[in-house]
Structures are given as C-alpha cells and as structure tokens.
Amino acid sequence: MPQRVLIAGTSPLLAARLAARCLTATDAAGTEVVLLSAVRSGPGAPAPGRRELADYVMRCGTGDGVPDASGAGRLTVVCAEPDAVAAELTARSAERVWCVVPGWDRSPARGARADAALTGSLLTALPALGARGYVHVGPDTTPDDGLAHPAYRDLERLAVEACLNAGVSWRVLRTAPVVDAGAPELGECPPGAHRLLWALHSVRAEIADRVPDWFERHPLRVAGTAGLGLPLLDAGQAADGLWRAGGTGDLPDGFAAVPRSAPVPLADVLARAGAVYGVDVCPVPDRDAFDAADRLLDLRLTDVRRQSVPLPDADAASAPASPCSSPPGGAGGGEAASAPAALSPAGQWEVFGAVRARQSSSGGVRDAGLxxxxxxxxxxxxxxxxxxxxxxxxxxxxxxxxxxxxxxxxxxxxxxxxxxxxxxxxxxxxxxxxxxxxxxxxxxxxxxxxxxxxxxxxxxxxxxxxxxxxxxxxxxxxxxxxxxxxxxxxxxxxxxxxxxxxxxxxxxxxxxxxxxxxxxxxxxxxxxxxxxxxxxxxxxxxxxxxxxxxxxxxxxxxxxxxxxxxxxxxxxxxxxxxxxxxxxxxxxxxxxxxxxxxxxxxxxxxxxxxxxxxxxxxxxxxxxxxxxxxxxxxxxxxxxxxxxxxxxxxxxxxxxxxxxxxxxxxxxxxxxxx
Structure with missing residues (x-):
C-alpha cells in the first residue's frame, strides 16, 4: 500500500541505503520517501549535498552501481543542520518514521550528542507527522569495541516510552558498522575497515609528501593483530537485514539486531589493504622497534583494534552460525537470521581499491579560495x-x-x-x-x-x-x-x-x-x-x-x-x-x-x-x-x-x-x- 516514509539519519551512508531499499521494495510500489540527512559538516568530513545523496540512492537501488532514475520522482532529499531538524519536520508528514543513529562519528561524545538531538526531534514530532510506526536504528555494540556509549541505550528506552505514550508501533534495531565503497564520497568513515583504510591513506600521504619514494624501501610495522578479526559487513546486506526487521508494516513491537558477519583475520585485512595502498605492512610481535612512522600508524589503528573481535578457534569456526536473537529483556519479532558471509577476498580488493580511488580524487591539496x-x-x-x-x-x-x-x-x-x-x-x-x-x-x-x-x-x-x-x-x-x-x-x-x-x-x-x-x-x-x-x-x-x-x-x-x-x-x-x-x-x-x-x-x-x-x-x-x-x-x-x-x-x-x-x-x- 503506498505510503510516505521519512528516513532521517546522522549516517548519510546507512540512511541512503535504507532509502534505496524502501524505494525498491516489492510491497512498497508508489511509496514516497523523504531522506533527511542531519549531518554537521566539519573539516575532513564534509556533509554530502542533496545531489550527492540522491545520486547515491539511485545507484544503490539498481544493485550494480548504475543510476536508475525510476524512483527519483518518489524521493525527496533534505539536508539540514542538526539544530534545524525540528523546524524542517513541521512541514512534513509520514506514516512510518526511521531514525538512523548508528553512532559512527569519530568523536563518541560529539556523535552521541548529535544522535540524541535527532532522536529527540523525531520523537517529539511523531504526532504532528501522523506517524503510525517508528523504527529506531542504533549501534550493536560490545563493552570493549569503543562504540558502547550509555546514551544509545538511553535513546532506545526513550524511543520505546515515547511510542507507547503516542500509541505508535515501534521497532528497535541494532547494526554493526558496515563497509561500502561510497563512504568517502558521502564524507563518512564508519568504524572498522574504513578507519583502517583511512589510517593507511593518511599515513601514506603524510610521509609521501616529504619523501615520495619512501615506501619503496621501508615497510610499516604493525603490532597487536594476533588472534583478532575484523567483521566486514557489506552495507547493502546491512540495509537488507534492517529492512526485513523493520520495513514490513505488520511486524510486532520489539527488538532485533542485524547479525554480524564472521570476522576476517585483521592481519589479512591489513595485508590486502596495504597492497592496495602500495604499502608493505609487516606484522611484528611488539612495538619495541617502532620508529615514528610505525607509531603514527599504530595510533591511528587504535580504535580499529578496539572494534576487532577475537577469532574463533577451529572447533568454534566449524560450528554452525548462531541465529540472530533479540537482546535480553527485549520482545522478539521477525524470523531469526543467519550471520551474513564476510566480504570475500575479491570483494575486499574491489571495495578497498574503490575507496582509495575516491580518497585520492578528493584528498589532494585544496585551494583555499582566498x-x-x-x-x-x-x-x-x-x-x-x-x-x-x-x-x-x-x-x-x-x-x-x-x-x-x-x-x-x-x-x-x-x-x-x-x-x-x-x-x-x-x-x-x-x-x-x-x-x-x-x-x-x-x-x-x-x-x-x-x-x-x-x-x-x-x-x-x-x-x-x-x-x-x-x-x-x-x-x-x-x-x-x-x-x-x-x-x-x-x-x-x-x-x-x-x-x-x-x-x-x-x-x-x-x-x-x-x-x-x-x-x-x-x-x-x-x-x-x-x-x-x-x-x-x-x-x-x-x-x-x-x-x-x-x-x-x-x-x-x-x-x-x-x-x-x-x-x-x-x-x-x-x-x-x-x-x-x-x-x-x-x-x-x-x-x-x-x-x-x-x-x-x-x-x-x-x-x-x-x-x-x-x-x-x-x-x-x-x-x-x-x-x-x-x-x-x-x-x-x-x-x-x-x-x-x-x-x-x-x-x-x-x-x-x-x-x-x-x-x-x-x-x-x-x-x-x-
């Protein structure tokens, strides 16, 4: 049945992926989508404009990267500063509202503040929007991955309480960070693989600016990778999982999480990424012999190590993947889903190469325009x-x-x-x-x-x-x-x-x-x-x-x-x-x-x-x-x-x-x- 869906997010990448999924849903013919990006632009992380977001949504909708304008007439893109979201909502209506706040800002405190502001604005506006359903998308975190912030659990409780008071059906979903070749063009650097690629790119650029051929003779040494793996969840898979858990109108109230992909050994990810960036990445057992270049990379990989998980042993790896389940204390809903496959080695080469190409095209010396x-x-x-x-x-x-x-x-x-x-x-x-x-x-x-x-x-x-x-x-x-x-x-x-x-x-x-x-x-x-x-x-x-x-x-x-x-x-x-x-x-x-x-x-x-x-x-x-x-x-x-x-x-x-x-x-x- 045609309806209007409002998807508002502090992650333009994930919100745009969900908008594309909504436009192409078989049960959503004629559905109108309003994509509201509430991102504060900053140095090194420019917020995307309306055209960039609309183009990205159309490309994602085809699945092959080729723009498809068939859904363009049903898509409205709005870009607003976080403090202007409330005013923007006064002119909108929507039967279903998505709040996409996955907690991916480089600064946890800054990100939590922006996500809380967006959530508060949407929940306050639910009655005026005419919403019948609300879907809250937050981070699926563990205590040690550097993303766990108590504010996100508070936001979930706030969302449930507001929906109960307003008589609005609700779903609270959680997702791990994703990998997507389009992240750099949207000014986004999700935790995990993208932070790793940023670390290699930034260190390489800073050194090559001084000695262009330095990497032809010197490796970069890394430590602390033994026994760790990095989940590589494709953004398209994450959007599909979120849509299955929250996009269907007759789902009961409750909680669900997009299963994490199986971890890929961190040393393997670094080796592939290093080859893409033309850097010989050499694992070592400790940091005793680190020089300044090694130290810089090590510092920039700090949160990548925090977001890594212990690799399963051989017996655990051969066991079947456990299905997705509701968090303790939450109401169940929807079918259990198996963990998605990690991004394949061929897929890693493709995505890493595309990310580097976009970094290189947008990361050169800028003109100050003074x-x-x-x-x-x-x-x-x-x-x-x-x-x-x-x-x-x-x-x-x-x-x-x-x-x-x-x-x-x-x-x-x-x-x-x-x-x-x-x-x-x-x-x-x-x-x-x-x-x-x-x-x-x-x-x-x-x-x-x-x-x-x-x-x-x-x-x-x-x-x-x-x-x-x-x-x-x-x-x-x-x-x-x-x-x-x-x-x-x-x-x-x-x-x-x-x-x-x-x-x-x-x-x-x-x-x-x-x-x-x-x-x-x-x-x-x-x-x-x-x-x-x-x-x-x-x-x-x-x-x-x-x-x-x-x-x-x-x-x-x-x-x-x-x-x-x-x-x-x-x-x-x-x-x-x-x-x-x-x-x-x-x-x-x-x-x-x-x-x-x-x-x-x-x-x-x-x-x-x-x-x-x-x-x-x-x-x-x-x-x-x-x-x-x-x-x-x-x-x-x-x-x-x-x-x-x-x-x-x-x-x-x-x-x-x-x-x-x-x-x-x-x-x-x-x-x-x-």
Missing amino acids: RRRDVEVAGRPLTLFEGGSGDGPPLLVLNALGQGPGFLTRLCAHLAPHHRVVTWQVRGTERADPAWGTRHQLDDIDAVLGAVGAGHAHLLGWCTGAKIATAFQQHRPDAVASLVFLNATFRQDGRWDGMDTKYEADLAAVCRALDRRPDRAARMLDLLAPGAAGGRGSPGARDAGVLGVLSGALADEVRRPFRDAEVLVRYARQLVDLWRLDSAAQAPRVAVPALFVCSEFDGISSPARAREAARCFPRARYAELAVAGHYAPHDRPALVAELITEFVRAPHEVADLVRHAEITWHVDTEGTAR
Whole structure:
C-alpha cells in the first residue's frame, strides 16, 4: 500500500541505503520517501549535498552501481543542520518514521550528542507527522569495541516510552558498522575497515609528501593483530537485514539486531589493504622497534583494534552460525537470521581499491579560495587574503614573523568551508618595509578588523603570532572572542630559561649578534637551516625520522627570512623586539578561552615552554599532537582544523569533542591547562 516514509539519519551512508531499499521494495510500489540527512559538516568530513545523496540512492537501488532514475520522482532529499531538524519536520508528514543513529562519528561524545538531538526531534514530532510506526536504528555494540556509549541505550528506552505514550508501533534495531565503497564520497568513515583504510591513506600521504619514494624501501610495522578479526559487513546486506526487521508494516513491537558477519583475520585485512595502498605492512610481535612512522600508524589503528573481535578457534569456526536473537529483556519479532558471509577476498580488493580511488580524487591539496586585496595602513599597503563562509566572528590568522602565506594555505583551505578566514602578509622584513615592531603589528590587526568590517574576531596565531595575538587581546579585549595558538613560541627574556630547542638557542644567538653587528649578516646566512629543524622536539624526545623531514611544498617558504643579509637583519630585530614582550604577565588577564595546539617533535618552537605558558592563561586548553612537528598545520590540516572548529563552537568542551589517539589533552579539573 503506498505510503510516505521519512528516513532521517546522522549516517548519510546507512540512511541512503535504507532509502534505496524502501524505494525498491516489492510491497512498497508508489511509496514516497523523504531522506533527511542531519549531518554537521566539519573539516575532513564534509556533509554530502542533496545531489550527492540522491545520486547515491539511485545507484544503490539498481544493485550494480548504475543510476536508475525510476524512483527519483518518489524521493525527496533534505539536508539540514542538526539544530534545524525540528523546524524542517513541521512541514512534513509520514506514516512510518526511521531514525538512523548508528553512532559512527569519530568523536563518541560529539556523535552521541548529535544522535540524541535527532532522536529527540523525531520523537517529539511523531504526532504532528501522523506517524503510525517508528523504527529506531542504533549501534550493536560490545563493552570493549569503543562504540558502547550509555546514551544509545538511553535513546532506545526513550524511543520505546515515547511510542507507547503516542500509541505508535515501534521497532528497535541494532547494526554493526558496515563497509561500502561510497563512504568517502558521502564524507563518512564508519568504524572498522574504513578507519583502517583511512589510517593507511593518511599515513601514506603524510610521509609521501616529504619523501615520495619512501615506501619503496621501508615497510610499516604493525603490532597487536594476533588472534583478532575484523567483521566486514557489506552495507547493502546491512540495509537488507534492517529492512526485513523493520520495513514490513505488520511486524510486532520489539527488538532485533542485524547479525554480524564472521570476522576476517585483521592481519589479512591489513595485508590486502596495504597492497592496495602500495604499502608493505609487516606484522611484528611488539612495538619495541617502532620508529615514528610505525607509531603514527599504530595510533591511528587504535580504535580499529578496539572494534576487532577475537577469532574463533577451529572447533568454534566449524560450528554452525548462531541465529540472530533479540537482546535480553527485549520482545522478539521477525524470523531469526543467519550471520551474513564476510566480504570475500575479491570483494575486499574491489571495495578497498574503490575507496582509495575516491580518497585520492578528493584528498589532494585544496585551494583555499582566498581573495587578495591591498588596504592602506600607516601610509603603506597591507596585503590581505580573505574568503570562506560561516556565521559569527571571523578567524583572523596571524602568520609568523617573516613568513609568507604558504605555511597556512592547507589549513585555511580546510577552515574556509566552515569559517570566514582572513590572513595577511606580516610586515617588517621586506626591503621596502620600515622597521616594524610589535606595536606596529597590533596596529595592523586593528586595521584588518576595520577592513573586513568585523567588530571582534577569533585570533589564531602560529609560531610567533601567538605572542602578538596575546598582546592584541590586552590591547583590545572587546575585539577578541577567543585565542588559538598553533605551535606557539612564547620565548621571553629572563623567563622559562633552559627550555629552548636547539634551533631556538642557535637562532637567539644569531639574532642578538645581528642586532648589535648587522654588518655580519652575510656571514651568518648559512648558520641557520630551518628546513632541517623539527626532527627532534624537547630534550630526550625520540627521533621523528621521516616525519621530521620538511614537506617539499615548504622548501622555499622556510628560506624566506634567510634569503639575503638585509632581510635577515630585519627579521632578527623583529624577533629581539618580540622576546622583550612579557606575555607571562599579560596571560593571567586574558579572560577569553585559549586553545594551545603543539607537537611532540616540534624542533623549532619548544613544546615544553608552550605548556608552561599555557599554565598562565586562566581558560586554556592544551592539546599535543603525537609524532608531529612544527609544521603540523600544513602536515595535518584536517585534524588541526577540526580542533579549531570545535573549539570555536564549544571552547569549554573541545577536549571531549575531539578525541583521537594521536592527541594528548592536558586539562585539570578547573579547566586550566597543565
């Protein structure tokens, strides 16, 4: 019988699969489907648009990947921000409502919040929608797989209670994570196999950006895979199982779960995926011989190991698969289903190859799309770069002294879809520039705010830009919404002595000498080699190896302050002036939230000093990136942009919202960094 079905989800992949299944159901001829995607777009995980979702649904409906427009006239796709879902529902009606909240967000806290918001909006709207049936799809979790979040069981209880009160029939379904070649194009990375593929892709890209042929000579070692298997549940099979359990109108109220597929040995999955990505993945018994590259992969595989399951022994493997059953305490319903077969080796090759192809086509260097214009400040031109979109105050990106925009291009490209971004060419080192000290830099920030028509802004300072941002907040407290410090140097005369990196110590000696004897500049040009710095961080830190090599894209940028004697003298005097600035005295008066993002292997700006500086800020959060160097905003732009975006949205919750194994948070119970 024709009806209208509303399928709303925080997983565009699974919700779209269910929409395709509904449109092609033999008993659903003439059924209209509204697919509502409630996904908040973020750096590294862009939410799909209406066209992408509609095309994907049509492809899934054919089963062969070829678009079929026969159901297009019965499909309506709506994309809404999570906080706009309630308003969107006021214009809808539906006899059956699906709420698809499988808990697949990379951040459990962020995902649980978004899933709870969608569930609450749908349950509240059930009477107004005219719904007669409600199907809730949540995660099928175990206590140790990294997905179990008590909020999801609370949502199930809330759904049952709301349906009983409204007189609506209900089904609560659970599903394990899925594998699907279309996940990257929908901006989704479900737990399990997709996180494994992302780990290989991201580590390979980060290393190849430095040494393109490194993988021709070096394997990546992995540990902790023995005896573990990874379930590989095809997304189409999962959608079919969910539809059988909840799509038929005469099913009784109750619980059901899509059976998990038999696990595939994790070592085998890694070997196949490594071959697809051109990486020799070598299992080892322990981590004792790991280098920095191995450590990075190991960290990014952390939740993959949590989502793995023990492999059955030979006797258990030969026994028949146990049928699907209702969870304890739940009402049964529907026929028991046998566990689906795991994705075959041939299927793995096909899916892994398709995922890599999509990652490669969408994961290249992005264009920030910033427009250049010159404004006159103090009688001289100041070059601005601005662009992006987003509500709220803009992000003013303060570059390091003496540097060009190339260091931050990738970061700005990841920020621009979510924020209005403004940066500029820091003055004072070019031959045509007059002497330009810290006070002049503050005047430039004032001028930039006026030029872009902003009363206040979030200030983002990289390297030496952090001290200037702090000084501006004291100069214009009302103009600063928050402070973000990336790989900050808070070097200061007479403070935090003994914490210099080797590069800082050498640079300080050269700059002070040039401040007194500028005529020696030509002889000192070759004493500093910034491109070689960053291979070792704080004293005692392990060697960064290939991750300490400078990206080839920055080879010319790092030489900018050292290209000739006159520029070097100007740069040296700017630094000497900055080192006189007492940021430690200013910091306790900074009333706005501050985020420090530093790197374990920063061999240019001391992470130890940044941690000490963070103690002085009353509302600071400090995040340290493992096996990362000074140029982390360039090397890991999506991760850094995610930190910035979540901090701007919810500064006091950022440590809970961005949880990755490669991030170490230093926050005490009072919220002050330590």
